[in-house]
Amino acid sequence: MNTELQNPSMLLAPSARKLALASGAALAAAAALLLIAVLPAEYGIDPLGTGKALGLLALSQAGRLEPVPPPQGAALVPVSEGNVALYPGEYKVDSRVFVLGPYEYVEFKYHLGKDAVMLFSWSADGNVLQDFHGDPDGAAAAAAQSYDKKPRRKSDGMFTAPFSGIHGWYWENAGADTVTIKVTTAGFYTTAHQFTMKNTREERHVRGIEAIPINDK
């Protein structure tokens, strides 16, 4: 009786020599991979120079790099790094509602350093005269610079401060009906200031980004 025909697995079993050759080849391939890729990428060890050639050394350094500190300074002025502008502090957010009686006006401005940025949206439910303008730090009122005086009921945009100073809006109710103005801003400003018809100037609190509710949806 032929036992090889009755047990097919015995026909497929490789010889010990073949097994040793295959194991040796697998081991050599694994060792090559270790030297060429794994050691340079994981540990920064590059005995063959392949890590540098393949750009794998950077992978090993990613976890070991010291974090770069943010720009330092008291003023919220940007430091450009390519397409990114970094600031020494967080941005602020603010929202206001102004109700203007007939012919009343209000001025509301934020202090921004030179080149600091602010996003804004405002709208009025009636006709208003508006002047988006800025006053340089320490300068006389005559030094004020107007950015936009076109008649508008709504304006959404981004502003980059051309100089360090207070920048914001003059809104005047040009008619006999009460007008409500809503304004929302976010930006690298430090303080807000409200000026009234009674020649008062009051500093207003602006909120940090912790005031923004977490969006969990």
Place this chain on the structure above:
Amino acid sequence: MGRRELIVSAAVMLVWIGATGAFAHEHFRVIGTITKLETKQFEVKQQDGKRMTIYVDKKTKVSRDKKPVAITALKVGQSVVVDAYGDDESDLLALDIRIVPPLPSASKK
């Protein structure tokens, strides 16, 4: 310091003090109804009931419907928007007076 330097210094000081005084004047807006008229001043009752006395001079401009009118066009009972300069609310000089349609809330007071 010579006499000439002293005079120059005094003149500079006077100019500086004058300039400081000029800049100290602030802008106020008064909105309300004329309750009293005199040659060099008039009184305005604001919407909150407060009465303000405002001076006028030759430079004071008066307008109605964006057209200039003589100061004699001002009458008791008119609603006005007054832009004035002064150190405070008790010392105001009118720069610009606009005669406007009767104010809704002012007419009730």
